Amino acid sequence: MGNLSDLFKQDIRFKEALKACMNCGICTAICPAAEFxxxxxxxxxxxxxxxxxxxxxxxxxxxxxWYCGQCMSCKTRCPRGxxxxxxxxxxxxxxxxxxxxxxxxxxRKQKEIMQGVGVNILKIGYCVHPDTVxxxxxxxxxxxxxxxxxxxxxxxxxxxxxxxxDGPGALRKIRQENLDEIRKIFEVTGGMDLREKVMNDKE
Amino acid sequence: xxxxxxxxxxxTIADDKYFYERSCxxxxxxxxxxxxxxxxxxxxxxxxxxxxxNQHTCTGIxxxxxxxxxxxxxxxxxxxxxxxxxxxxxxxxxxxxxSFGVFSEMVEIWNHQPETLEKTRDYLRKATGREFDIxxxxxHPSDIIYKYRFELKDKMKYALVNRFTGKPLQxxxxxxxxxxxxxxxxxxxxxxxxxxxxxxxxxxxGEVVDYPERRHCCGFGFRHYLLxxxxxxxxxxxxxxxxxxxxxxxxxxxxNCPGCTxxxxxxxxxxAEMEHKTYDKDGYGIPVLTYEEMAGLLLxxxxxxxxxxxxxxxxxxxxxxxxxxxxxxxxxxxADGRILPKPERPNNLLV
Numbered sequence: 001m002g003n004l005s006d007l008f009k010q011d012i013r014f015k016e017a018l019k020a021c022m023n024c025g026i027c028t029a030i031c032p033a034a035e036f037x038x039x040x041x042x043x044x045x046x047x048x049x050x051x052x053x054x055x056x057x058x059x060x061x062x063x064x065x066w067y068c069g070q071c072m073s074c075k076t077r078c079p080r081g082x083x084x085x086x087x088x089x090x091x092x093x094x095x096x097x098x099x100x101x102x103x104x105x106x107x108r109k110q111k112e113i114m115q116g117v118g119v120n121i122l123k124i125g126y127c128v129h130p131d132t133v134x135x136x137x138x139x140x141x142x143x144x145x146x147x148x149x150x151x152x153x154x155x156x157x158x159x160x161x162x163x164x165x166d167g168p169g170a171l172r173k174i175r176q177e178n179l180d181e182i183r184k185i186f187e188v189t190g191g192m193d194l195r196e197k198v199m200n201d202k203e
Numbered sequence: 204x205x206x207x208x209x210x211x212x213x214x215t216i217a218d219d220k221y222f223y224e225r226s227c228x229x230x231x232x233x234x235x236x237x238x239x240x241x242x243x244x245x246x247x248x249x250x251x252x253x254x255x256x257n258q259h260t261c262t263g264i265x266x267x268x269x270x271x272x273x274x275x276x277x278x279x280x281x282x283x284x285x286x287x288x289x290x291x292x293x294x295x296x297x298x299x300x301x302s303f304g305v306f307s308e309m310v311e312i313w314n315h316q317p318e319t320l321e322k323t324r325d326y327l328r329k330a331t332g333r334e335f336d337i338x339x340x341x342x343h344p345s346d347i348i349y350k351y352r353f354e355l356k357d358k359m360k361y362a363l364v365n366r367f368t369g370k371p372l373q374x375x376x377x378x379x380x381x382x383x384x385x386x387x388x389x390x391x392x393x394x395x396x397x398x399x400x401x402x403x404x405x406x407x408x409g410e411v412v413d414y415p416e417r418r419h420c421c422g423f424g425f426r427h428y429l430l431x432x433x434x435x436x437x438x439x440x441x442x443x444x445x446x447x448x449x450x451x452x453x454x455x456x457x458x459n460c461p462g463c464t465x466x467x468x469x470x471x472x473x474x475a476e477m478e479h480k481t482y483d484k485d486g487y488g489i490p491v492l493t494y495e496e497m498a499g500l501l502l503x504x505x506x507x508x509x510x511x512x513x514x515x516x517x518x519x520x521x522x523x524x525x526x527x528x529x530x531x532x533x534x535x536x537x538a539d540g541r542i543l544p545k546p547e548r549p550n551n552l553l554v
Contacts, residue, residue, distance in 0.1 A: 013312075110269065114270045117264055127260050127262065147544075160235060171234055172256065185326070
């Protein structure tokens with residue numbers, strides 16, 4: 001058994017996510033990502049089960065592990081109760097910890113996500129917020145979204161929202177003491193380490 | 204017999220005293236829906252539901268986009284549970300379907316591997332000095348509306364019936380993947396025959412459209428939508444669903460996940476602008492409602508206070524079919540009564 005295999009087996013999710021895959025391929029049949037990308041969750045489970053470090057390292061350095069869309073439809077249909085989508089979470093975690101994600105275009109995009117959602121969580125207290133969905137960067141949101149963002153201070157109260165206000169309610173401002181606790185949790189649990197790793201790794 | 208399979212799969216839904224947790228996506232795109240849900244629970248059902256001001260994200264989008272580690276998400280979830288404990292509640296109700304999946308996953312891990320629960324308690328104490336309890340009941344708000352669908356029906360002013368033909372409206376229901384695909388036993392009807400929205404539609408007079416890609420993902424794809432370069436994945440999956448439902452001519456779509464509602468609304472606009480294609484006969488698109496909006500409309504709530512004007516696919520044709528009155532002049536009104544300038548019109552999608 002090689003070192004990389006040991007590494008992902010240490011992740012608590014791995015015990016639940018992959019018991020004994022019989023390679024039936026039903027996960028690939030139901031997978032939305034397999035329809036859109038050159039992606040095959042069945043073969044990923046096959047590689048992971050082989051305990052062959054050379055093949056696993058190749059996988060960790062490839063675009064392949066970044067194609068899954070995390071819908072978890074594979075979980076519902078697997079006759080063995082495996083979760084290929086969660087195996088992917090473990091592989092992505094290790095790929096980022098080792099810096100292997102920088103060897104492929106899809107893996108390098110993690111920096112962009114970290115700069116978006118990763119920053120939003122720490123600064124706003126939410127992954128997504130109207131102030132962060134810029135209509136120029138989101139043309140698919142259409143003219144009504146642009147209209148809403150432009151007039152949000154006038155519209156939000158009519159919908160019962162408390163936009164950037166104090167107290168409870170939708171879109172309220174998250175108080176600094178709550179943001180401080182979230183940041184402290186990130187520091188204590190490895191969230192800031194991952195952030196630093198992804199942002200500072202040389203490509 | 205298939206339509207009765209869901210009867211075998213019921214879940215426990217607490218009957219009162221809920222701790223509500225807001226959603227990143229629902230409060231961003233559909234804040235009126237969260238307001239409507241609280242109003243329905245408090246005013247129509249007479250239940251106690253608590254809206255905590257110190258709550259925050261569960262980090263679910265970051266977790267599934269792999270920029271937040273498991274241990275971090277687990278401890279952020281624990282902090283949210285500590286707020287519930289401090290407020291004296293035990294029934295946790297997260298507005299978002301992704302959050303519902305995240306909370307279910309964390310509780311499952313804690314139950315299967317108790318050492319992770321102790322580790323999370325240590326992390327939370329070290330970071331915040333807080334203590335937490337695992338909720339006794341964890342349900343999605345759509346579960347609560349489902350549970351009380353017949354009580355709500357008695358209060359409703361309108362039904363899901365086409366007043367011009369007298370026939371039931373044809374409704375596509377879309378269940379967010381993380382409601383039951385990860386933990387089927389956590390969803391009403393499980394994953395293959397989820398009944399949480401179908402039960403509302405049937406109770407309120409409509410008919411559910413059973414189309415081939417009914418269970419296909421809306422296409423969010425977490426990292427794939429967050430990355431501008433990968434959004435083709437998202438729209439391609441939505442398009443697959445619309446092509447599959449088109450022959451059934453649905454009157455509207457209802458979803459229990461805020462992301463799915465937003466994507467199925469906005470991608471119709473994008474497809475219309477890119478390909479001059481809409482999936483209704485007349486070029487207006489198919490309205491996509493949240494379940495709170497569907498319930499609120501039938502209860503007689505003002506469509507513009509529910510926030511239907513924030514949807515890119517407009518709903519007036521649907522309101523006319525049901526017979527819900529609305530004032531077009533009020534649609535673009537500000538909270539202080541001023542009339543705001545109208546949004547730009549799309550090039551192809553009719554509004």
